[in-house]
Amino acid sequence: MTNPVIENIRRSLGCTDQIPLSLRPAIYKSRLPESVDSEIERFLGEIKKLSGVSQRISPSGIADALKALVAEQQIQKATVWDSPYLKRLGVAHSLQTLGMELVSPNANEHEMAQCDLGITEADYLLPETGTLVLRSSAEKPRGVSLLPRVHLAIVRPEMLRADMHQVFAEAKDSHYLVFITGPSRTADIELTVTLGVHGPKNLYVWIVEE
Amino acid sequence: MSHDAHPYIGFEEYSERVPQSIPLAVQQATDRFVGGRAARVAELPQWEELRQIGSDIRLHTIENMDVYLTRLEEKVKLAGGHVHWAETAEDARRIVLQIAKAHNVKTAVKSKSMATEEIGLNHALGAAGIEALETDLGEYIIQLAGTGPSHIIVPAVHLKKEEIAALFSERLDINAPADPIELARIAREILREKFLGAEMGISGGNFLVAETGTLVMVTNEGNGRMCTTLPDLHVAVVGIDKVIPDWESLTVFLKLLARSATGQKLSTYTQFITGPRRAEGEFGPKEFHLVLLDNGRSKVLKDPVGREVFKCIRCGACANVCPVYKNVGGFAYGWFISGPIGAILSPQMLGTQTARELPYASTLCGACADVCPVKIPIPAILRHLRRRVAQGDEFAGPTLPAPIRVTASIAAFALAQNRLYRFGTRLLPLLMSIFKRGDWIPNAPYPLNRWTKARPLPPFTAQFRGWWNVRSSKRKDSTR
Numbered sequence: 001m002t003n004p005v006i007e008n009i010r011r012s013l014g015c016t017d018q019i020p021l022s023l024r025p026a027i028y029k030s031r032l033p034e035s036v037d038s039e040i041e042r043f044l045g046e047i048k049k050l051s052g053v054s055q056r057i058s059p060s061g062i063a064d065a066l067k068a069l070v071a072e073q074q075i076q077k078a079t080v081w082d083s084p085y086l087k088r089l090g091v092a093h094s095l096q097t098l099g100m101e102l103v104s105p106n107a108n109e110h111e112m113a114q115c116d117l118g119i120t121e122a123d124y125l126l127p128e129t130g131t132l133v134l135r136s137s138a139e140k141p142r143g144v145s146l147l148p149r150v151h152l153a154i155v156r157p158e159m160l161r162a163d164m165h166q167v168f169a170e171a172k173d174s175h176y177l178v179f180i181t182g183p184s185r186t187a188d189i190e191l192t193v194t195l196g197v198h199g200p201k202n203l204y205v206w207i208v209e210e
Numbered sequence: 211m212s213h214d215a216h217p218y219i220g221f222e223e224y225s226e227r228v229p230q231s232i233p234l235a236v237q238q239a240t241d242r243f244v245g246g247r248a249a250r251v252a253e254l255p256q257w258e259e260l261r262q263i264g265s266d267i268r269l270h271t272i273e274n275m276d277v278y279l280t281r282l283e284e285k286v287k288l289a290g291g292h293v294h295w296a297e298t299a300e301d302a303r304r305i306v307l308q309i310a311k312a313h314n315v316k317t318a319v320k321s322k323s324m325a326t327e328e329i330g331l332n333h334a335l336g337a338a339g340i341e342a343l344e345t346d347l348g349e350y351i352i353q354l355a356g357t358g359p360s361h362i363i364v365p366a367v368h369l370k371k372e373e374i375a376a377l378f379s380e381r382l383d384i385n386a387p388a389d390p391i392e393l394a395r396i397a398r399e400i401l402r403e404k405f406l407g408a409e410m411g412i413s414g415g416n417f418l419v420a421e422t423g424t425l426v427m428v429t430n431e432g433n434g435r436m437c438t439t440l441p442d443l444h445v446a447v448v449g450i451d452k453v454i455p456d457w458e459s460l461t462v463f464l465k466l467l468a469r470s471a472t473g474q475k476l477s478t479y480t481q482f483i484t485g486p487r488r489a490e491g492e493f494g495p496k497e498f499h500l501v502l503l504d505n506g507r508s509k510v511l512k513d514p515v516g517r518e519v520f521k522c523i524r525c526g527a528c529a530n531v532c533p534v535y536k537n538v539g540g541f542a543y544g545w546f547i548s549g550p551i552g553a554i555l556s557p558q559m560l561g562t563q564t565a566r567e568l569p570y571a572s573t574l575c576g577a578c579a580d581v582c583p584v585k586i587p588i589p590a591i592l593r594h595l596r597r598r599v600a601q602g603d604e605f606a607g608p609t610l611p612a613p614i615r616v617t618a619s620i621a622a623f624a625l626a627q628n629r630l631y632r633f634g635t636r637l638l639p640l641l642m643s644i645f646k647r648g649d650w651i652p653n654a655p656y657p658l659n660r661w662t663k664a665r666p667l668p669p670f671t672a673q674f675r676g677w678w679n680v681r682s683s684k685r686k687d688s689t690r
Contacts, residue, residue, distance in 0.1 A: 003295050004295070004297055005279075005295045005296075005297055005450065005502065005504045005508060006276050006279060006280060006295075008297075008504065008508035008509065009275050009276045009279070009450075009508045009511060010276050011508075012508055012509060012510075012511035012512040013273065013275070013276065013511055015276060021274055021277050022270065022273075022274070024267060024270055024455045024456070024458075024459065025263060025266035025267050025270055026263070027263060027267075027458045027459065027461065027462060028256060028259055028260055028263055028462065030461075046475075105491070106490075106491030106492075109406055109440050109493070110406055113402065113406060128475070129475040129476045131476055136487075136492050136493070136494065137488070137489055137492055138489035138490065138491040138492050140492070141491055141492045141493050142435075142439050142492060142493040142494055143439065143440075143493040146432065146435050146436070146439060146493075163461070164460075164461045164464060164465075165458070165461055168457040168458070168460065168461065169457075172421070172422055172424075172457045173422065174482070174484070175289060175483075175484045175485055175487075175488055176481075176482065176483055176484065176487070176492075176494060177481070177482040178435065178479060178480070178481050178482070179476060179479065179480035179481075180478070180479060181474075181475070181476045181477065181478050181479075181480075182478050183478070184430070184431055184432040184478060184479075185430050185431070185478055186347045186348075186394060186430060186431045187364060188346070188347040188348035188351070188364055188365070188366055188367075188394075189347070189348075189351075189366070189369075189371055189374060189390035189393055189394065190367075190370065190371050190390055191238060191239060191242055191364065191367065192371075192390035192391070194390055194391050194394040196394075196398070197347055197394045197397070197398055197431045197432070197433075198345070198398060198401065198402075198405075198431045198432035198433045198435075198436055199431065199432025199435060199436075199478070199479065200432075
């Protein structure tokens, strides 16, 4: 089945029926990874350059770090991805202990928008650009990294990939992916950089080393 | 189907009316972006190689656009999305309006999109009683102001914070301070309510990946994510030239785009959307529609020189370095796209009658081609379009009077023939001596008087060929 637009294109290009497609030009090779330690440092360093806050942390340090974050950002309501790893770290439990009101990550957008803090993992990390790559599912809803004013991603070194090539090879069949590179920003008024214009104003990234 | 007749673009007239504040503001923006781009490019030793690959892939895609678009359609449908083909701007508006009406849409939130500017969608939605709200901060400001964009990336850069504060105070009935951070906060609050209430999200797209039927959107503020995450309905209007073969190709363009545009390594948010949401609680639209916009593009493909304009990934780097653009800003180009890329796109899409001044809106200095991340030969296309304007093409008759065209054709023919050329070099000085007054020719006969109206013509005095022969024989003598 064909349509007028495709027919017009064929006529303009002078296509005579079904010429086999020539090969797509070859792509430049991907970046090579360095040692895990320097990849972590590069990743965290890039996030800092983008006005994000990043640190290395151990599983036992999570509770204290959450306590400090809640105080610093005056968090009252929070929402957390319902993922096995965040459960194992006891993130939601720690927040409850701190007296936070927890909102379900599958709550409707109006409730989600009332949250001060959204906590996610990341499926992949790109050290060269300081990028978090997030998939989407009922367990990992998109709103958690978007609607609250503070976004915290708790990630692991295993998620580091050298380049986009590796991420795409693994994830291109996902129905939704988002690259997050720093907090929401604009320079639309007199070129003044302003954070948090629509998305989160503050981005925290903790990389957990066992 | 009627073709939208675009009013004549009087670049010269527009550029004379540009207020002095615009070039100043535009130059602040362009200087920032030029500096940022240079820093990012310096970090990547393989930059030139990436540009070449980017150019090769785009050219390959243009030459096989029918194949990749067919694959794209198949994959989007497979992912549960709807695909609509719009031959004209009118078709595209009708399709979007039908979708909106079928879903009882009252408010639509829009992420910045050049395709919807191109088809004048906001006006059509407004006329149908649907509120269409721009949500990119700069676009929101100029929508309130009711003007067009002055720069592709920072559309409201020509407005001072005091002017924006006055605009907010008047249009939103609030007391807005002249502080960029406060103004952004006010916009965030107002637009947040709109995002949460809107029934439809409208976006454009940076790339369409044929391999999986994926829409790729690049934004910095997060409004693009809001528009495609919160409403239950997402409609993307994208030009057919945005298709690329596969995800491997995408790595190249994502590395080129933000570095060339804003001097970032990557923009803040890059989304890869393949069809609607799969699960109830994950957010995202229940329905996804892709409107593939032709609006004259398929006809432009006929011209093998001009069609390289579709390699463009809309970074704006060419405008940032253009001495003409920096002095007139975006308005003077008269359509949704400005700068050198606008000067080669508009005449091809709107016709060389409507946009015949634009190929001349350039000094041909070549800075645009030096920075273009996909190596579009902009000066060569400008010259090609000047020829089309002068000699006439399918859109318009020749703009040059017949005697000049005849003279130019004779000159072109004679210069290409060795004997005729030699004869001419002997004949011309004789002809010139008739008009010589002292050392100059002050008044040449028609049609050559176009030159002498502005300045006198120096007569030919030496013959290179004769001089060369004499010189060569002397050198032979001396080396003997």
